[in-house]
């Protein structure tokens with residue numbers, strides 16, 4: 057009797073364990089390594105073990121970057137825009153400096169959108185073509201991409217989070233002497249978080265994705 061009870065219990069716990077395992081998302085080595093890499097970037101590291109980098113597939117990296125672009129365009133920028141709108145709606149005569157400084161951010165936003173669009177419309181498709189070439193030997197469509205090379209792009213790539221830092225610093229300089237309204241403090245915190253997000257994104261693009269692809273491009277196209 058006791059033995060039978062034990063058997064039922066153990067098969068039950070086995071079943072529960074199996075169910076739990078089945079419900080867990082299954083991560084590939086690449087996704088796991090990418091998560092490790094992301095944690096390291098968030099901790100502020102900019103150099104990574106080669107062994108770890110090799111485990112991350114370029115496709116996963118591209119998907120992560122694309123997803124982040126979507127979050128910036130569809131969530132982050134509209135949230136910041138909403139804050140700017142709140143600031144404008146509370147405008148008083150003495151808020152002119154504040155409004156001028158928000159103007160800095162609006163032009164920055166345009167720059168960021170243009171940068172993301174360039175990557176989505178041109179850079180990422182080029183990378184896909186390069187990967188396709190590596191896989192199947194299908195030539196890169198030069199009528200679409202001209203003489204573009206990643207090497208040249210990499211050398212002229214500007215850092216968006218640094219520009220944002222400058223905007224934030226300028227705003228900070230002007231407002232410290234004033235009594236800052238709550239909506240403005242929210243705005244500044246949003247900018248700060250966004251800057252951190254962009255810094256992580258930039259490390260993934262500039263320290264992980266591009267160096268690896270520049271090497272691949274050199275290897276494939278000479």
Ligand SMILES: [Fe+2]
Pocket residue numbers: 121125172175257261
């Ligand atoms: Fe990007």
